[in-house]
Amino acid sequence: MVRKILSRLAQYGFTLLAASFLLFTLTEFSPGTVASKILGPYALENQVALLNAQLGLDEPLLHRYVDWLQTLVGLSPNLLPEAAPGLGLSDPRGDKYFGNFGYSLMMKEPVLDVLADRIGHTAWLSAWALGLTIPISLLLGTLAGMHAGSSVDRVISTVTVTLTSLPEFVVAVGLLLIFVASLGWLPGTSSLQPGDQWSTGAQLVLPVTVLLIASGAYLTRIVRASVAETMQADYVRTARLKGLSPRRVIWAHVLRNAMIAPITVILLQVNWILTGVVVVEAIFAYPGLGSLMLRAALFGDIFTVQALTMLALSVALITQFLGDVAYAILDPRIRVD
Amino acid sequence: MSILQIESLCVAYDGAEVVRGFDLTLKEGESYGLVGESGCGKSTVAFAVEGHLAATGKVTSGSITVNGTALTKIAEPQLRRLRAAHMSMVFQDPVAALNPTMRIGDQLAEAAREPADILPIMDRVRLPDPEALLKRYPHQLSGGQLQRVVIAMALLSRPSLLILDEPTTGLDVTVEAEVVALISEIAAAEDVALLYISHNLGLMARVADRIGIMYAGQLVEEGPVRSVLRSPKHPYTLALLACLPGRKDRAPGTPLPSIPGQVPLIGALPRGCAFAPRCAMSKPGLCDVDPPLRMVQTGTDHFARCRRLEDQPPMSKEQQTPPTRDLRAHDTVLEIDGLRKTFGRRGLFAPPPVVASDDVGFTLPAAQTLALVGESGSGKSTLARMLIGLDVADKGTAMFDGKNIAALPAKDRPDSLIRQIQMVFQNPDGTLNPAHRIGFILARALKRAGQPHGEQDVIRLLDSVRLPATLADRHPADLSGGQRQRVAIARAFAGSPALIVADEPVSALDVSVQAAVIGLLSDMTAAHDTAILLISHDLMLVRHVAQHVVVLYQGRVMEQGPADAVFKAPFHPYTEALLASVHPPDPDHVVSPLDAPDDPGPSPQDGCPFYNRCHRRLPQCSAMPPPKRDAGTGHAILCHRELQDLVPPERT
Numbered sequence: 001m002v003r004k005i006l007s008r009l010a011q012y013g014f015t016l017l018a019a020s021f022l023l024f025t026l027t028e029f030s031p032g033t034v035a036s037k038i039l040g041p042y043a044l045e046n047q048v049a050l051l052n053a054q055l056g057l058d059e060p061l062l063h064r065y066v067d068w069l070q071t072l073v074g075l076s077p078n079l080l081p082e083a084a085p086g087l088g089l090s091d092p093r094g095d096k097y098f099g100n101f102g103y104s105l106m107m108k109e110p111v112l113d114v115l116a117d118r119i120g121h122t123a124w125l126s127a128w129a130l131g132l133t134i135p136i137s138l139l140l141g142t143l144a145g146m147h148a149g150s151s152v153d154r155v156i157s158t159v160t161v162t163l164t165s166l167p168e169f170v171v172a173v174g175l176l177l178i179f180v181a182s183l184g185w186l187p188g189t190s191s192l193q194p195g196d197q198w199s200t201g202a203q204l205v206l207p208v209t210v211l212l213i214a215s216g217a218y219l220t221r222i223v224r225a226s227v228a229e230t231m232q233a234d235y236v237r238t239a240r241l242k243g244l245s246p247r248r249v250i251w252a253h254v255l256r257n258a259m260i261a262p263i264t265v266i267l268l269q270v271n272w273i274l275t276g277v278v279v280v281e282a283i284f285a286y287p288g289l290g291s292l293m294l295r296a297a298l299f300g301d302i303f304t305v306q307a308l309t310m311l312a313l314s315v316a317l318i319t320q321f322l323g324d325v326a327y328a329i330l331d332p333r334i335r336v337d
Numbered sequence: 338m339s340i341l342q343i344e345s346l347c348v349a350y351d352g353a354e355v356v357r358g359f360d361l362t363l364k365e366g367e368s369y370g371l372v373g374e375s376g377c378g379k380s381t382v383a384f385a386v387e388g389h390l391a392a393t394g395k396v397t398s399g400s401i402t403v404n405g406t407a408l409t410k411i412a413e414p415q416l417r418r419l420r421a422a423h424m425s426m427v428f429q430d431p432v433a434a435l436n437p438t439m440r441i442g443d444q445l446a447e448a449a450r451e452p453a454d455i456l457p458i459m460d461r462v463r464l465p466d467p468e469a470l471l472k473r474y475p476h477q478l479s480g481g482q483l484q485r486v487v488i489a490m491a492l493l494s495r496p497s498l499l500i501l502d503e504p505t506t507g508l509d510v511t512v513e514a515e516v517v518a519l520i521s522e523i524a525a526a527e528d529v530a531l532l533y534i535s536h537n538l539g540l541m542a543r544v545a546d547r548i549g550i551m552y553a554g555q556l557v558e559e560g561p562v563r564s565v566l567r568s569p570k571h572p573y574t575l576a577l578l579a580c581l582p583g584r585k586d587r588a589p590g591t592p593l594p595s596i597p598g599q600v601p602l603i604g605a606l607p608r609g610c611a612f613a614p615r616c617a618m619s620k621p622g623l624c625d626v627d628p629p630l631r632m633v634q635t636g637t638d639h640f641a642r643c644r645r646l647e648d649q650p651p652m653s654k655e656q657q658t659p660p661t662r663d664l665r666a667h668d669t670v671l672e673i674d675g676l677r678k679t680f681g682r683r684g685l686f687a688p689p690p691v692v693a694s695d696d697v698g699f700t701l702p703a704a705q706t707l708a709l710v711g712e713s714g715s716g717k718s719t720l721a722r723m724l725i726g727l728d729v730a731d732k733g734t735a736m737f738d739g740k741n742i743a744a745l746p747a748k749d750r751p752d753s754l755i756r757q758i759q760m761v762f763q764n765p766d767g768t769l770n771p772a773h774r775i776g777f778i779l780a781r782a783l784k785r786a787g788q789p790h791g792e793q794d795v796i797r798l799l800d801s802v803r804l805p806a807t808l809a810d811r812h813p814a815d816l817s818g819g820q821r822q823r824v825a826i827a828r829a830f831a832g833s834p835a836l837i838v839a840d841e842p843v844s845a846l847d848v849s850v851q852a853a854v855i856g857l858l859s860d861m862t863a864a865h866d867t868a869i870l871l872i873s874h875d876l877m878l879v880r881h882v883a884q885h886v887v888v889l890y891q892g893r894v895m896e897q898g899p900a901d902a903v904f905k906a907p908f909h910p911y912t913e914a915l916l917a918s919v920h921p922p923d924p925d926h927v928v929s930p931l932d933a934p935d936d937p938g939p940s941p942q943d944g945c946p947f948y949n950r951c952h953r954r955l956p957q958c959s960a961m962p963p964p965k966r967d968a969g970t971g972h973a974i975l976c977h978r979e980l981q982d983l984v985p986p987e988r989t
Contacts, residue, residue, distance in 0.1 A: 234428060234430060234433035234434045237428075238426075238428070238434045238487075239436070240420075241387055241425070241426050242420065242448045242494070243417045243422070244447060252436075252447070256438045332438060333474070
């Protein structure tokens with residue numbers, strides 16, 4: 001078991017490395033170079049060449065990648081503040097530390113500082129969204145799947161099918177029209193500025209609700225399908241014919257088996273809510289990672305985009321690992337002694 | 338006292354009746370066998386007794402009484418108490434019947450009336466090391482062990498009624514024999530009433546006191562097992578018995594009779610006798626008119642539902658002249674020598690590899706049938722997979738058409754070679770793409786085989802497997818199991834291959850259809866000059882159709898030779914054990930148990946792999962590989978015993 005976990009972790013390390021190389025290569029092809037971003041569109045060619053040389057950007061790709069990686073893990077310093085003194089870049093942590101993604105060209109700040117506030121906001125939003133989505137979908141999905149074909153099932157299925165087919169922005173706009181424009185109960189933006197007239201809780205209600213609807217409706221359907229299928233299994237029939245009570249049949253025989261298949265979907269939702277909530281954050285002007293990603297990408301803030309992508313990758317790998325562990329806990333067939 | 342009483346039971350699915358006026362009385366300690374083709378309503382009766390019909394199913398009239406409680410009148414909680422305390426059910430597939438994520442012990446505990454019963458009952462069903470087993474999960478046990486667990490579970494509630502729905506289908510013959518003996522022994526000791534549901538007449542002959550033959554939702558014949566199987570009265574019973582291969586009065590190779598047509602669909606019953614359209618005895622104006630037939634007494638406690646009982650011919654005893662078997666020297670189509678295949682990871686810490694085939698060698702003459710027999714795990718399927726290139730051998734040769742194909746994977750085989758070796762699988766449902774029409778499937782097979790593949794060619798191919806041309810427009814789901822297997826055979830024969838590997842081609846089919854499919858396979862073989870490598874666990878079937886037999890145990894050939902010789906003494910002890918497990922549909926068949934040891938440990942490294950289970954073992958068997966003994970005419974036995982010691986004593 002320990003061997004299996006270690007080898008899995010080694011695999012993840014390799015995946016992260018390979019992905020970082022791909023990411024680095026891809027950003028090479030993004031429009032506009034670092035130098036032209038710093039010097040502006042009217043820079044002379046020899047100015048650009050000089051900056052490129054100072055930053056080591058005229059070296060071959062692989063060489064630059066290794067440089068980037070060394071800076072990232074804190075082996076070599078970030079050369080940008082020296083090369084472009086006009087930008088006034090400085091980093092209180094020094095120029096060599098682990099996780100040095102460089103500077104956000106958009107904010108003129110170290111990328112880590114830019115991320116720091118945002119991560120907190122995203123974590124807050126995610127915690128609420130996931131904390132509601134997962135239990136509610138498991139509950140509704142199980143309820144519908146247990147009574148497949150009944151009126152409870154039909155109501156839950158119809159509602160969830162309708163909700164999954166609505167894009168997030170439609171749901172968001174609809175809720176805005178009702179609760180902000182008509183009723184005026186809730187704020188239309190959730191920028192979490194200090195001194196806002198709305199409390200943080202009130203600002204969170206709408207974004208969390210949109211995420212709950214978008215993610216929960218889908219998850220409910222997946223759980224429903226899995227529970228309904230498990231209800232048909234021979235061993236559930238065996239359990240019933242033993243004379244067990246319906247409650248015992250569901251708890252002891254159906255749930256654990258029915259949860260195996262939806263794990264992947266649950267973790268994909270976790271993944272998405274943690275790092276991919278671009279639309280919802282943009283609509284509500286929520287200062288999380290998703291809206292940062294959007295702005296950084298539009299600005300061409302290469303270093304921020306790189307950092308966000310690496311973060312998303314790590315989250316994906318961690319949820320993947322949790323998924324494997326959860327599978328092993330739930331399903332004895334894939335445990336290896 | 339009667340444990341189970343069913344009176345004029347009618348069950349309908351969505352308003353269509355599948356059980357029509359079914360009566361049954363089962364006394365304490367009695368064993369009743371319910372027989373019939375699939376779709377006759379046998380299982381519906383069982384589920385009605387358990388109060389567990391599908392959502393669309395409903396008992397429309399009649400009554401079921403278990404231990405004095407009228408089942409049709411009680412509410413859910415009472416029904417649960419009845420299930421928990423008075424009846425249990427054992428199903429066909431023990432792997433599916435147990436919860437894969439729950440320990441065996443927990444699953445047993447749920448069913449137990451007294452927790453203290455668990456360990457003793459595990460002993461009674463002869464599960465080794467019960468304490469350790471309780472902590473295991475189902476996937477860590479073999480099929481035979483799982484079925485014992487299921488039986489133990491069923492007995493733990495100390496039921497007075499045990500329903501067994503095809504309890505041994507899917508188990509090896511040797512395991513089947515043990516499991517069945519075990520059930521009978523325990524049932525007799527505890528006075529449990531048994532309701533067996535099976536299509537297997539041999540099994541019924543062994544276990545049942547009374548049997549009922551069911552057709553289209555009704556009993557058509559019922560009586561003491563001896564009376565029904567010895568002097569069957571209803572044409573359906575006669576026909577079912579006639580379909581079985583391996584009857585003593587029929588020489589190997591003679592065509593097996595089959596029952597034409599199929600069980601009528603729900604809601605599409607003919608007038609009068611439901612069996613009339615398929616019955617050789619039916620008489621227009623008598624059998625196909627209302628009113629419905631009644632059960633008529635035809636002997637002591639023996640009833641049948643037929644209008645022509647007086648006109649019945651006695652059970653046919655015609656001795657057909659056996660077809661002369663063509664054993665002349667033929668060209669060899671396949672020559673296997675020293676074939677070895679192991680599975681498992683290689684590496685420093687890897688467990689020792691599993692040997693699936695070891696030093697396997699035999700030759701298959703053109704246009705003949707060679708059967709591979711052995712229990713599950715004997716390496717039959719691995720061998721088949723190597724021949725069609727799904728696996729590659731580690732060592733050894735398989736010469737086909739002048740080429741060694743043993744280590745040639747399918748992707749490297751030229752089309753011409755792939756066309757020459759085709760395969761027919763056990764489960765036709767899985768081999769035909771459900772999204773395509775039959776016509777398309779066959780046209781593509783013809784095209785792949787480089788044959789003309791127009792509409793007429795497809796119709797001709799369908800005709801060659803005796804299917805109507807109209808089926809070309811249907812999808813596989815619209816066909817019956819037998820029809821699907823015919824399509825699979827047609828597909829395999831599309832390019833007139835030299836060799837067909839048939840892996841349990843009829844074991845998923847009803848006996849009535851089996852015979853027809855086997856007959857078809859033989860005819861096709863003759864017409865196309867194709868050799869068949871038949872993989873089967875059904876020894877009676879093998880004896881009937883194969884000219885050559887190779888007996889495998891744990892990947893090694895234990896005995897091989899012409900079928901006639903292999904099925905006669907001298908036997909390899911393993912062959913003898915396999916044959917001893919076969920039970921013909923004859924209630925007077927004496928099972929003479931072999932005095933076999935059962936060492937659970939691994940088979941000896943250097944000695945005979947069968948050592949652990951051999952009833953004729955000698956001390957040297959565990960130390961040295963057995964020598965090959967020549968019994969003449971290509972008949973070889975791998976055993977330390979002399980040939981004359983391998984002849985079982987005459988049964989008296």
